[in-house]
Amino acid sequence: MAKQVHSDIIRADNPTHSRQRRIFSHAFSDKALKEQESLIRGYVDLLISKIREESGLDGHMRTNPSTVDMVRMYNFTTFDIMADLTFGEPLGMLKGGEYVPWVSNIFGSVKYMVLGSFLRVYPLFGRIAAAFIPNSLLEKKKKHDQFAIERVDRRLQYDMDRGDIWSLVQRSADLDNITRGEMYANAQVFMIAGTETTATLLSGLTYLLCQNSDKMNKLVREIRSLACQQELNITNLQRLPYLNACLEEGLRLYPPAPVxxxxxxxxxxxxxxxxxxxxxxxxxxxxxxxxRSAYNFADPSEFVPERWLSSPPERHASDKREVLRPFSYGPRNCLGKNFAYHELRLILASLLWTFDVSLEQSISNWLDQKTYGIWEKQPLYVRLR
Structure with a gap:
């Protein structure tokens, strides 16, 4: 019999949300991020190694080096990282080079939740429309829930302090203030909000940079101005103005949750x-x-990272930069915002430090996508050297 999943930090009422946010804040604090950096770094190194292998740049050079689908690579990385932090074990996608079935279930689960929320808003129409929602989406939602429950139970069986989410919550003596059902529910949230969205922005930003070679070259120069690869760390990367500007512009043009x-x-x-x-x-x-409104931004459809610099070009000096709130706003903004920024910087900077990246010739209009709360992305094939 499936265990009941309770309210999570997103859907909870205000008192419950405040309690849960206080509990999980320990796992997403600046102190926690420093402790988790080596874990993240390990997966980023594995990503670079996997890209070398798939592209033929691993010392076994092929006559025609292969293209690499960066959507897959970014998804493998972000899901492995967050699974390790949430469940105490990775999904093994970077090592195996394949999606595990549960990740496919996540995408189906999100579709089901989005369609379900629509039906709740329009209940009369919903009774008719519900008949057209594939049963397969509901099954994927159930499998997603059950997988998270089993992994949380398995993690909590072991009393280990390894800097993951549950270790940090336990250290704060807050583990007794949250029910097992709430643990299940929030583990599911972390595995959606902390994975696919990060991989989405990395994919979109890679495309935008490849489409704008002058911006790409400027960013590469800034990243490679660091003395050595060991300098690519949380502290140094957050000080790179153009890297941060590119992230903001990517979030503006291609917000991971555009709803x-x-x-x-x-x-x-x-x-x-x-x-x-x-x-x-x-x-x-x-x-x-x-x-993308001209009321808020000059040249709203153009990729202009310079608009986010401390001294932007005159044409963009009046942009309403405060409009950009991809992590929401107020007391319910995204708890993992700082974690996401650090992860984004580390992955993108490591990629561009190591490789020269360009799009495969057949890739065009990649940003023209359907959305179900999250973007339904096509493969993003790139060439690396």
Whole structure:
């Protein structure tokens, strides 16, 4: 019999959310990030090794070096990292070079949750539309839930202090303040929010940089200005202005979750932008539309990392940079924001330190994709040398 999964940090009511956020904040603090850096670094090194192998640059040079699908490589890396932090063991995708079935179930699970939320908003239409949702999506959701439950149970059987999420929560003496059901629920959140979204931005940003060789060259020069590969660490990379500018511009043009993060007006209603919103009203900002609006950004469809520098070009000096909120805003913003930025910097900088990257000739209009809360990405084949 499947165990019940309880409210997670995203869907919980305000008191429950505050309690859970306090508990998990220990695992995503700056101190925790420094402790986790060596674990992340190990998987990034494995990524570079796997890319060398797949591209034919591992010392066994082929006559025609192979292209590499960076969507797969980034997914393998982010899922292995977060699985190790969440379950105490990787999924083994980087070593095996293949998706494990559970990751495919995650993508199906997300689709099911997005369609389910739509049906809850429009219940009358939902009863009709529900008949057209494939049963396979529901099955993938169930398998995703059960996998997370089994892995959390297995991790908690062992009393080990290894710097993963549960070790850090236990050190803070907060493990007794969260139910096992809430552990299951939040493990599922971490394995979606902390994996696919990071891999998505890395994929989109790789495409944008390859499409804009002047920006790519500028970023490569900045990264390779560091004295040696060992200098590619959390402390040094967060100080590189153009690397950070590229991340922000990637988040603007290709937000990993381009949908609305809804908020509900409180009792008595609220005033938003000078307009009264009655209590119970659900609303939000469509990220994709806001980030590509000429009202907020000059040249909104162009890849211009310079707009995020401390001294931007005059044409972009009036950009409304505060509009960019890819990790949401307020007391319910993403708890793993700092972790995500550090992981993004480390993976991208390591790739561009090691390889010269260009798109395979057949790749074009890669950003034209469907979205189900997350982007439905096609392979992104690149050449490396």
């Amino acid at each position: 609305i993060a809804p908020r509900v007006a409180p009792l008595g209603g609220a005033t938003v932008c000078g307009r009264f919103v009655p209590e119970g009203t659900s609303g939000g900002v469509a990220q994709y539309a806001a980030y």
